[in-house]
Amino acid sequence: MARLIFITGGVVSSLGKGLASAALGALLQARGYRVRLRKLDPYLNVDPGTMSPFQHGEVYVTDDGAETDLDLGHYERFTGVPSAQSDNVTSGRIYQRVIERERRGEYLGRTVQVIPHVTDLIKEFVIAGTDDIDFLLCEIGGTVGDIEGLPFFEAIRQLGNDLGHRNTCFVHLTLVPYIETAGELKTKPTQHSVKELRSIGIQPDILLCRSHYPIPEEDRRKIALFCNVSPACVIPGLDLSTIYEAPMRFHEQGLDTQVLKTFGIDDAPLPDLSHWQWVVERVKNPEGEVKIAVVGKYMQVKDSYKSLSEALTHGGIANNVQVHMEWIDSEIFERDDAASFLEDVDGILVPGGFGERGTEGKIRAVRFAREHNVPFFGICYGLHMAVIEGARDLAGLEGAGTTENGHPRHPVIALMTEWTKGNQLEVRQEGGGLGGTMRLGQYPAVLATGSRVAEIYGGLEIVERHRHRYEVNVGYLRQLAEHGFVVSGWSPDGRLPEIMEISDHPWFIGVQFHPELKSRPFLPHPLFASFIAAAVRQSRLV
Numbered sequence: 001m002a003r004l005i006f007i008t009g010g011v012v013s014s015l016g017k018g019l020a021s022a023a024l025g026a027l028l029q030a031r032g033y034r035v036r037l038r039k040l041d042p043y044l045n046v047d048p049g050t051m052s053p054f055q056h057g058e059v060y061v062t063d064d065g066a067e068t069d070l071d072l073g074h075y076e077r078f079t080g081v082p083s084a085q086s087d088n089v090t091s092g093r094i095y096q097r098v099i100e101r102e103r104r105g106e107y108l109g110r111t112v113q114v115i116p117h118v119t120d121l122i123k124e125f126v127i128a129g130t131d132d133i134d135f136l137l138c139e140i141g142g143t144v145g146d147i148e149g150l151p152f153f154e155a156i157r158q159l160g161n162d163l164g165h166r167n168t169c170f171v172h173l174t175l176v177p178y179i180e181t182a183g184e185l186k187t188k189p190t191q192h193s194v195k196e197l198r199s200i201g202i203q204p205d206i207l208l209c210r211s212h213y214p215i216p217e218e219d220r221r222k223i224a225l226f227c228n229v230s231p232a233c234v235i236p237g238l239d240l241s242t243i244y245e246a247p248m249r250f251h252e253q254g255l256d257t258q259v260l261k262t263f264g265i266d267d268a269p270l271p272d273l274s275h276w277q278w279v280v281e282r283v284k285n286p287e288g289e290v291k292i293a294v295v296g297k298y299m300q301v302k303d304s305y306k307s308l309s310e311a312l313t314h315g316g317i318a319n320n321v322q323v324h325m326e327w328i329d330s331e332i333f334e335r336d337d338a339a340s341f342l343e344d345v346d347g348i349l350v351p352g353g354f355g356e357r358g359t360e361g362k363i364r365a366v367r368f369a370r371e372h373n374v375p376f377f378g379i380c381y382g383l384h385m386a387v388i389e390g391a392r393d394l395a396g397l398e399g400a401g402t403t404e405n406g407h408p409r410h411p412v413i414a415l416m417t418e419w420t421k422g423n424q425l426e427v428r429q430e431g432g433g434l435g436g437t438m439r440l441g442q443y444p445a446v447l448a449t450g451s452r453v454a455e456i457y458g459g460l461e462i463v464e465r466h467r468h469r470y471e472v473n474v475g476y477l478r479q480l481a482e483h484g485f486v487v488s489g490w491s492p493d494g495r496l497p498e499i500m501e502i503s504d505h506p507w508f509i510g511v512q513f514h515p516e517l518k519s520r521p522f523l524p525h526p527l528f529a530s531f532i533a534a535a536v537r538q539s540r541l542v
């Protein structure tokens with residue numbers, strides 16, 4: 001079984017626990033270890049699939065079709081290890097299982113309790129399928145002291161006991177704030193947070209202390225003394241100009257060395273951080289800049305499009321330029337002329353989304369891109385908007401729309417009730433419940449020979465991740481093709497259009513899937529690399 005590293009948080013949320021976990025995973029991987037990352041989320045939703053992006057940020061979809069926490073996106077981007085349903089669990093799912101078991105009579109008449117029944121299930125989940133890896137990094141959502149997080153903390157405390165100290169390591173992330181009026185860094189919140197952790201039986205081995213300013217040696221010693229750890233295990237986590245610097249900075253501060261020491265490992269090979277050096281070098285020293293307008297709906301919460309903004313950054317890394325993103329709420333175009341906002345951008349991207357609000361504005365953004373020869377990238381709902389725009393303006397189908405938003409005269413986007421996955425027929429029902437009716441997870445697609453996407457991918461077979469209910473209606477394809485808007489990628493059974501493009505345009509591609517989920521800083525997704533390359537060409541024109 002793998003050695004277990006638990007990452008907990010204290011003081012406040014949003015300190016970057018997911019990123020810190022991902023960076024530690026990347027560091028251990030760079031030393032040659034096989035790692036996997038998991039997240040325990042204390043909220044009661046069964047998964048984040050039905051939560052609003054305003055509440056929860058992006059829903060990250062895995063290859064096996066799980067709708068998960070966005071931290072799994074960080075894990076994948078930092079380690080390149082694809083995550084799965086088994087890497088994210090919520091209190092809701094745990095309780096659901098316990099109650100199902102109880103209803104089936106599996107507890108044999110015993111009183112069902114948080115300890116041991118809920119905690120046992122959590123422990124089962126944490127260690128499942130970890131035989132072929134060296135380290136499992138398990139992040140606990142929320143902060144220590146939250147009521148709903150208690151069963152998770154209790155479960156990892158028990159695991160620490162069950163497996164012994166040489167097989168488990170507890171990393172606690174805290175904040176060391178700077179008090180302007182006193183001109184001092186304050187260690188008390190960290191002391192209190194560790195006290196809280198120790199009161200539930202967990203003694204942290206490593207403290208990761210987020211801070212705006214370097215933490216003086218004296219403060220590190222003080223934290224160590226009060227929190228019962230060695231001074232070398234008080235690791236400062238300073239703000240960084242790019243998140244991809246985290247593995248290198250943490251290594252300099254000794255994070256991976258100290259973690260390995262807690263397992264009694266002090267002869268591990270040094271990490272090979274060359275690919276991180278390359279990424280950081282590129283991000284910090286770009287040779288130019290491009291401006292991309294992202295026209296969507298959930299603009300106030302940047303985390304709603306986390307993978308997308310990262311994938312655009314990766315596209316910049318591929319082209320050695322900085323990608324400046326302008327987040328524009330599409331509803332603006334329903335009041336004001338799109339031109340004034342889009343005139344000076346080098347590319348326009350309409351991302352995934354749901355519901356009617358803002359759709360007419362997105363359609364206007366597509367029209368601007370098409371008519372003004374600005375590189376256009378439509379992702380999922382963005383493809384739908386492009387098809388509606390093309391149907392209305394190119395093919396003259398007035399009233400073209402999506403059945404997602406009512407009963408349009410020309411349902412160019414509609415619900416497909418059947419499709420095949422491999423040899424299996426999959427069916428979904430009109431009016432079915434919201435959870436579990438989507439085409440989710442990875443599906444293969446076949447690209448058209450000679451298409452732009454075939455050239456971009458450098459092959460004809462691709463596999464990408466999906467998260468949607470509606471599809472391009474094949475009944476309207478002929479009318480669109482007559483105007484040069486063609487399907488260039490199909491599902492292997494030839495039933496579902498997966499990619500559409502206009503070849504007589506500098507770069508106009510819409511995809512039914514979410515390529516942003518599979519982009520990595522050291523391996524930018526080909527579509528994002530190509531889109532940004534087109535934006536670079538565009539920037540030279542203006």
Ligand code: GLN
Nearest residue numbers: 352353380381468469470
């Ligand atoms: N709302 C659309 C659908 O359900 C698109 C979803 C998305 O963009 N992820 O099909």
